[in-house]
Amino acid sequence: MEIKSFQEFHKKILPEFDKFLTDKLTAEIKQPMMRDSMLYSLNSGGKRVRPMLMLATVYSAGVKYEDLPKYFDIAGAVELIHTYSLIHDDLPEMDNDDYRRGKLTSHKEFGTGPAVLAGDGLLTQAFYWIAKSDLDTSKRMAAVRILSHNAGPMGMVAGQMTDITKEDKKLNIDELTALHKQKTADLISAAITIGASCANHQLSKELVAYAEDVGLAFQLKDDLDDADDGEDADKNTFPNLIGKQATQEKLRNLVNEALNAVLKEEKFDKNLLVSFLEYFKK
Amino acid sequence: MEIKSFQEFHKKILPEFDKFLTDKLTAEIKQPMMRDSMLYSLNSGGKRVRPMLMLATVYSAGVKYEDLPKYFDIAGAVELIHTYSLIHDDLPEMDNDDYRRGKLTSHKEFGTGPAVLAGDGLLTQAFYWIAKSDLDTSKRMAAVRILSHNAGPMGMVAGQMTDITKEDKKLNIDELTALHKQKTADLISAAITIGASCANHQLSKELVAYAEDVGLAFQLKDDLDDADDGEDADKNTFPNLIGKQATQEKLRNLVNEALNAVLKEEKFDKNLLVSFLEYFKK
Numbered sequence: 345m346e347i348k349s350f351q352e353f354h355k356k357i358l359p360e361f362d363k364f365l366t367d368k369l370t371a372e373i374k375q376p377m378m379r380d381s382m383l384y385s386l387n388s389g390g391k392r393v394r395p396m397l398m399l400a401t402v403y404s405a406g407v408k409y410e411d412l413p414k415y416f417d418i419a420g421a422v423e424l425i426h427t428y429s430l431i432h433d434d435l436p437e438m439d440n441d442d443y444r445r446g447k448l449t450s451h452k453e454f455g456t457g458p459a460v461l462a463g464d465g466l467l468t469q470a471f472y473w474i475a476k477s478d479l480d481t482s483k484r485m486a487a488v489r490i491l492s493h494n495a496g497p498m499g500m501v502a503g504q505m506t507d508i509t510k511e512d513k514k515l516n517i518d519e520l521t522a523l524h525k526q527k528t529a530d531l532i533s534a535a536i537t538i539g540a541s542c543a544n545h546q547l548s549k550e551l552v553a554y555a556e557d558v559g560l561a562f563q564l565k566d567d568l569d570d571a572d573d574g575e576d577a578d579k580n581t582f583p584n585l586i587g588k589q590a591t592q593e594k595l596r597n598l599v600n601e602a603l604n605a606v607l608k609e610e611k612f613d614k615n616l617l618v619s620f621l622e623y624f625k626k
Numbered sequence: 627m628e629i630k631s632f633q634e635f636h637k638k639i640l641p642e643f644d645k646f647l648t649d650k651l652t653a654e655i656k657q658p659m660m661r662d663s664m665l666y667s668l669n670s671g672g673k674r675v676r677p678m679l680m681l682a683t684v685y686s687a688g689v690k691y692e693d694l695p696k697y698f699d700i701a702g703a704v705e706l707i708h709t710y711s712l713i714h715d716d717l718p719e720m721d722n723d724d725y726r727r728g729k730l731t732s733h734k735e736f737g738t739g740p741a742v743l744a745g746d747g748l749l750t751q752a753f754y755w756i757a758k759s760d761l762d763t764s765k766r767m768a769a770v771r772i773l774s775h776n777a778g779p780m781g782m783v784a785g786q787m788t789d790i791t792k793e794d795k796k797l798n799i800d801e802l803t804a805l806h807k808q809k810t811a812d813l814i815s816a817a818i819t820i821g822a823s824c825a826n827h828q829l830s831k832e833l834v835a836y837a838e839d840v841g842l843a844f845q846l847k848d849d850l851d852d853a854d855d856g857e858d859a860d861k862n863t864f865p866n867l868i869g870k871q872a873t874q875e876k877l878r879n880l881v882n883e884a885l886n887a888v889l890k891e892e893k894f895d896k897n898l899l900v901s902f903l904e905y906f907k908k
Contacts, residue, residue, distance in 0.1 A: 372779075373780065375784035378787045382779060432742055432743070435738075435739070456718075457719040457720050460720070463746070464783050465779030465784070468774050468777055468778030468783060472775055472778055472780070475771035475775075476771065485757060485763050485766060485770075488757045488770055492750050495750055496746075496751050496754055497661075497747030497750065498656070501660065502747070505659050505740060505747075509740065
């Protein structure tokens with residue numbers, strides 16, 4: 345079976361992956377509030393971009409579509425980490441958001457204490473899913489290493505710490521880029537590099553460049569969308585710092601760089617990762 | 627070099643292990659608030675019982691004292707997890723503690739947002755330390771599996787969730803035992819079973835029984851000490867449920883069971899794990 349675009353891939357595999365996530369967590373987690381709060385946030389309408397990018401990378405590196413469920417545990421781990429980060433980011437003393445995608449945030453639905461623990465549970469379970477996957481030990485260990493590095497205090501968590509402690513300070517463009525790289529790009533690029541590692545694909549500097557460019561582009565698109573909606577006017581974002589037009593141009597440049605990088609990728613089906621870049625077009 | 631008791635072992639190896647923890651985190655974590663808050667809680671006077679039990683198990687299984695530093699990354703990971711759990715447990719919407727061992731708790735020192743992130747950072751970095759250890763991949767993967775299982779939403783975090791959501795409900799003895807097993811015993815028994823796995827020691831049911839008995843004994847001793855200090859009078863604890871005398875007897879029985887179990891352990895130097903049980907004597 346040949347799949348021509350990320351959009352086709354996403355649409356085709358998502359229902360099976362969604363079912364996998366819910367079935368697995370439901371079977372594993374016995375504590376009622378733990379299970380309910382973890383499932384609530386895991387199934388709150390996210391597009392599963394990170395695990396889909398991971399699975400698309402696995403497929404692009406030559407793994408057959410039919411074999412992709414073997415990689416669901418690790419793709420699921422990436423989604424668990426992303427979900428935990430949203431729960432903790434929404435907390436009262438962080439971004440203090442009551443709603444996310446039209447649903448009450450975890451701490452509004454379950455209380456702040458349970459929301460902290462739901463996040464802790466998702467974060468820890470991610471590593472359990474990797475450990476229990478059927479993939480080779482060396483691939484699983486690569487996934488543990490990349491994910492813990494990029495999602496932890498050398499990556500995503502450090503970015504969030506900078507974000508909440510520098511809220512009242514105007515960052516310059518280098519500081520803001522560094523913040524976005526950690527806070528958003530590191531987990532997205534981890535999804536892609538874990539996918540390549542798990543598929544035995546030699547990780548090239550081109551694929552790493554694609555992953556990092558896509559990760560940063562994500563934050564720029566998000567900030568542009570929020571600016572269009574009149575949100576985040578007082579936050580450290582590129583539209584607030586350099587204006588919307590300059591941010592749009594920066595986004596176009598990043599997407600072009602990502603495209604040029606992935607086109608140089610050898611022994612790789614480029615259709616999915618190239619077509620994924622349409623996500624960033626208006 | 628032969629070491630006769632856990633107490634001698636602890637005293638001898640602790641300074642080197644403490645230095646290792648601080649040096650490693652300081653070298654790795656660049657974000658200033660992240661590094662400061664992680665180090666603050668890691669160095670707040672804990673006795674390092676869990677990593678010491680892990681290293682004592684490694685030694686008891688036949689690894690030379692001089693080779694123990696190879697296991698510091700993984701012992702350190704256990705301590706990072708324990709430290710994160712204390713930070714999150716102390717949060718205002720959890721146990722709401724302002725002080726721990728005479729020092730301000732993390733959220734009082736750094737604020738609630740940074741304290742949540744310091745915990746997230748410690749938890750994630752634990753898996754990074756395991757992934758980057760020099761031990762065989764299969765041993766590292768066993769450590770990831772045991773730790774994520776026992777410290778996550780199938781273990782410690784589930785126990786904490788039960789604890790904070792059942793605070794107003796009086797638990798019966800089975801419910802309280804199940805709560806303590808998850809909340810406290812699972813991480814302590816993980817330290818021992820990880821130690822055995824990393825030292826290539828075949829994990830016997832006797833050693834698992836020792837680990838679980840010691841874990842539960844820990845919580846009982848803690849509750850008895852708090853009851854002596856007049857604390858926790860309205861909490862779900864064994865002294866409140868069955869009285870101090872019956873709790874002391876339960877503790878003695880657990881320690882005896884642990885002793886009988888470990889004495890049956892084959893191909894194992896029993897001095898350290900037997901002498902560790904003195905910890906539970908008044």
